[in-house]
């Protein structure tokens with residue numbers, strides 16, 4: 001892992017508000033959230049059910065809009081900063097193709113395509129292709145080299161999710177958003193996928209932001225950002241399963257912000 005003294009953001013939210021419904025049915029899913037996600041780090045978003053985790057991730061990824069505040073995808077010198085919250089649909093489509101990767105709970109592989117073609121599909125749609133060296137490195141690291149000609153139904157859930165991770169990593173997006181990526185996996189397969197996400201951050205500087213309910217999954221991250229009732233509620237640096245369980249318990253009991261640890 002590289003040591004670094006300054007926090008360089010890959011994406012950030014600034015006083016973001018997202019309201020669903022009106023009148024008595026109004027829910028402030030995000031109620032003034034300001035948070036930044038560090039480049040080259042693996043960050044988990046946690047909080048009680050209904051605390052706004054998915055809403056925040058969707059806003060950061062440009063999958064859903066916000067009512068006020070700003071969401072920014074930060075450039076890196078090569079690429080420009082983009083205000084996601086003010087971007088047109090055309091710009092957002094381009095960002096999702098070139099600069100943002102996704103890993104979902106449901107693997108979302110195309111059933112008629114082999115692992116190789118699933119992994120390559122987003123780049124093919126964008127009219128580009130990875131170098132053979134990078135393709136071999138990513139699929140090798142994910143343990144997929146012997147599976148590349150298999151169809152999804154010929155692979156286990158863990159292998160399918162590793163294909164989905166390879167597909168997200170290959171274009172080297174600014175940020176990969178992972179939404180409960182181990183929710184459909186047994187603990188062994190989940191551990192493999194989480195190790196891959198962690199090593200992609202540590203070894204290749206890939207920024208990963210993951211929503212999870214699972215303290216074990218969160219313990220693979222470098223930092224946990226906590227939400228409660230649509231507001232930031234503290235964070236945990238270098239989380240362990242135990243510190244996450246303790247902090248979540250306190251959050252569920254009090255619903256209040258906890259001190260950064």
Ligand SMILES: Nc1ncnc2c1ncn2[C@@H]1O[C@H](COP(=O)(O)OP(=O)(O)OP(=O)(O)O)[C@@H](O)[C@H]1O
Pocket residue numbers: 020021027028029047048049050051052053054055056
């Ligand atoms: N499309 C919607 N319409 C109305 N309310 C919504 C909508 N989406 C989310 N909400 C509400 O916004 C709040 C935040 O929801 P969100 O899904 O972001 O929470 P979460 O922390 O991801 O929850 P969970 O852990 O249960 O998935 C909840 O009260 C939810 O009911």
